[in-house]
Amino acid sequence: MNLILFTFIVLLGFTSYYFGRKKAYTIQSTKKRLTALPQFYGYYLAIWCAIPAFIIFSLWAIFEPTIVKLLILSDYSNQGYLDNELNLIYEKTKALSRGQFTGEITPFIEASAEKYLSLRSIAQSSKVVIVLSAIIASVAYAYKRISSNSRTREPVEKFLNAVLFTASLAAILTTVGIVFSLIFQTIDFFKVIPLFDFVFGTHWYPAKAFVRDSSEALDPTMYSDTFGAVPIFAGTFFIAFIAMCVAIPIGLMSGIYLAEYASTKVRQYAKPLIEILAGIPTVVYGFFAALTVGPFLKELGTSMGLEVSAESALAAGGVMGIMIIPFISSLSDDVITSVPQSLRDGSYAMGATKSETIKRVIFPAALPGIVGSILLGVSRAIGETMIVVMASGLAANLTLNPLESTSTITAQIVVILIGDQAFGDPKTQAAFALGMSLFLVTLCLNIVALRVVKKYREKYE
């Protein structure tokens, strides 16, 4: 029903566009000069169609359920029901009206269900009538109002402005909402687990929290030595470090090659090929690390007499490094290419060779941008999840041996939130605390990276 109504409104919108434009043409044919192009008259009418429809739809969506509920429950007032009993009655009524009620059907509820259905159908038909009449009224009003010297361009531009503003507002509000949910859950978590234990504790063992029955009372002492985040922070930075050891040299050198040495033809093919690396899903990297690189390293280590875990930080970090190569390579290529040709010419004209020019002029000039690209790579490495979950294990060892398995913040969030979770449980809230700290770390990195990149931009523009 709603879908049909919606389609009808869209059709009405098109029709009013058509009529608006037609009226503009009519005015034009009387040799009067219009204040805007004919399309604007059309858009103007279409907006007058869309706005009332949107307003009524949203008001309806907000108030209809409340009003229906009030009307249904008015039958039960003065009978001494408690609030949650009333709610239950209302839920039963709704279920019965949909034919999904399985319990005992009392006559009261049956009567309510019938009333509910009739109320809904009244609401539905009155909605159709109100929406359509509002649209027709507003379009007719606007149609009458437009004349050769009425302003249509400005309202249309304003409307567009408002639509675009709403879209960006939605994105911003979502971000703010996510951050706030993180903050509140994190605060709850730190009410049970002292901040000091979290930041400086060296034992991360959330499995201990899994054994608690949620009906038991919360006893903070049972969580001592459970949520010490040092091992996973260390693991996160360690694996990111290994990844950057792979990604920075390879990415940077391939970036320099692409920007300075590669012929146009090679560049044309090589650059998209390298960027394909960025398009591979991280799950694929994950099982590549877990099933190919991990066992290979283990075998290699065994043949050299080293003890290598099948799930090692080295395998995860190395593969993560490969994943990050295209980011660094592509960004540094862009940065190097944007160093003005006049600097290269100046250096070549002094008799410098290509490598001298790169080392002494181009690289220093591009350095801020390159640092920016590296920092963006680091924040990707820290936020990467799948590769670590699959290739480096879930046990949070505090170790600096790349051949052992370690775990990261992201992997631990996965561990905590897989399976059943209870809200308000420290185990679940630990994930929020981890998410919050991850967010803070990457936020700082991104701010630094953006600053550095901006500073670089100011230099040449």
Next chain:
Amino acid sequence: MIKIKAKDVDVFYGKKQALFNISLDIEENQVTALIGPSGCGKSTFLRCLNRMNDVIDICSVKGEILINDFNINDKSCDVVRLREKIGMVFQKPNPFPKTLYENVSYGPTIHGMAQSKQEMDEIVETSLKKAALWEEVKDRLHEPGTGLSGGQQQRLCIARAISVRPEVILMDEPCSALDPIATAQIEELIDELKKEHTIIIVTHSMAQAARVSQNTGFFHLGQLIEHGSTDKIFKNPDNKKTQDYITGRFG
């Protein structure tokens, strides 16, 4: 005395020919101006003289260019040595984003011309003095070169070019981005520099060519229409096109 001798130089950008059969002699320790309308090939010719066209992939140069009787288009020519001898100053001042000192010491460093810090200091000081910039910047040698004014930047680029004591200095419209006062300073400087260097300057300003040069070549559509002493070209040209261009009838 003839310093540079170009014989039948053709330049192609891909399939398009940009210069046709250019033959031109350049006198030592004099200023030679190359004039002509935009796109006539005068900058292209200038860039042939220190093989800067090598940098452009699709560009190919044919013909002989003899500098001190040695053909620089020969395979045996070492471009690094060639560019050490032939300095270049560009249209837009292009100091490196480094300090003033590093800008000037750049060439001497890559050519290994100074054995000690003292020697380098001397080279930097003499180069800046010759470029008439020393007095203005001697107290801030370790500040970035990009912080100078346009005219100062261009003189810094000249100091950078003369730091390796080149025999020839190529100038590609060195004053086109500068105001009249900075232009006058550079022109004065060019007059001074010709005592030790051979200078070839590309310019759009006929007045500038008349002021600074002893010889002038007029380019049009990739051809060298006429060349000779500046006096003759400006007062009594042989070719009708030269006459028209000089008197401002086209270009």
